[in-house]
Amino acid sequence: MQLFTRNVMMMGTPADIMNYSTDMRAYVEDKTGREIGLWANLFGAPNGTMSYTVRVEGFADLQAATAGLMEDPVYHEKLAAGQSMIGGPSMDTIGQPIHGEMGDMPPVGSYATVTRATMANGRYMEAMGWGVEIAQHVEKVAGLQTMFLSSVFGGFGDVAWIMVAADAAAADAATAAVNGDPDYLTSVNGAGELFIPGSGHQSLTTRVA
Numbered sequence: 001m002q003l004f005t006r007n008v009m010m011m012g013t014p015a016d017i018m019n020y021s022t023d024m025r026a027y028v029e030d031k032t033g034r035e036i037g038l039w040a041n042l043f044g045a046p047n048g049t050m051s052y053t054v055r056v057e058g059f060a061d062l063q064a065a066t067a068g069l070m071e072d073p074v075y076h077e078k079l080a081a082g083q084s085m086i087g088g089p090s091m092d093t094i095g096q097p098i099h100g101e102m103g104d105m106p107p108v109g110s111y112a113t114v115t116r117a118t119m120a121n122g123r124y125m126e127a128m129g130w131g132v133e134i135a136q137h138v139e140k141v142a143g144l145q146t147m148f149l150s151s152v153f154g155g156f157g158d159v160a161w162i163m164v165a166a167d168a169a170a171a172d173a174a175t176a177a178v179n180g181d182p183d184y185l186t187s188v189n190g191a192g193e194l195f196i197p198g199s200g201h202q203s204l205t206t207r208v209a
Helices: 014-032 059-070 073-081 124-142 168-179 182-189
Strands: 002-009 037-043 049-056 091-099 111-118 146-153 158-165 201-207
Touching (some): 014 037, 014 049, 014 059, 014 073, 091 124, 111 168, 124 158, 124 182, 158 168, 168 182
Antiparallel strands (some): 002 049, 091 146, 111 158, 111 201, 146 158
């Protein structure tokens, strides 16, 4: 199972962005028969960025699930109606879990801390191994499942760690526990050569529908 994500930067009032995005999510979910998660990016992304996520078996499965949308006039009408709210090109990615189970979609109200980096050329195997080890360590320290994924489609060599918390307080507690753990800090400090300098990025997002 893989994770498909579409990131869309929206412009407009928060209410307009939410109304349009939730309507589009519900329509696509109904037409494809797949559970679609809608996430509002809070930190670490341009304001108004919304992310749609769905679990797929791969590109062929995604293509089969969405084939009907390409011939659906209502879908294209909805896309056209939202064009004035789009702040830039959307981006689609697919990630392959290396550690952690996809399981059920986190419920509405969940918070996800997403940490990204790009592996250094010639260090992929070491970086992958370290990525799994640090995910396992974070799980022990934070008490929350942490999934480690590599990019199937997206930036070459990109990887991501996704830690999901039930609410904002749990997300805060997990972040404080990890950032205050000396073993975590020591491990991160020693992994510098495994990743491209400056490629690290962290964001916080919440599922809204």
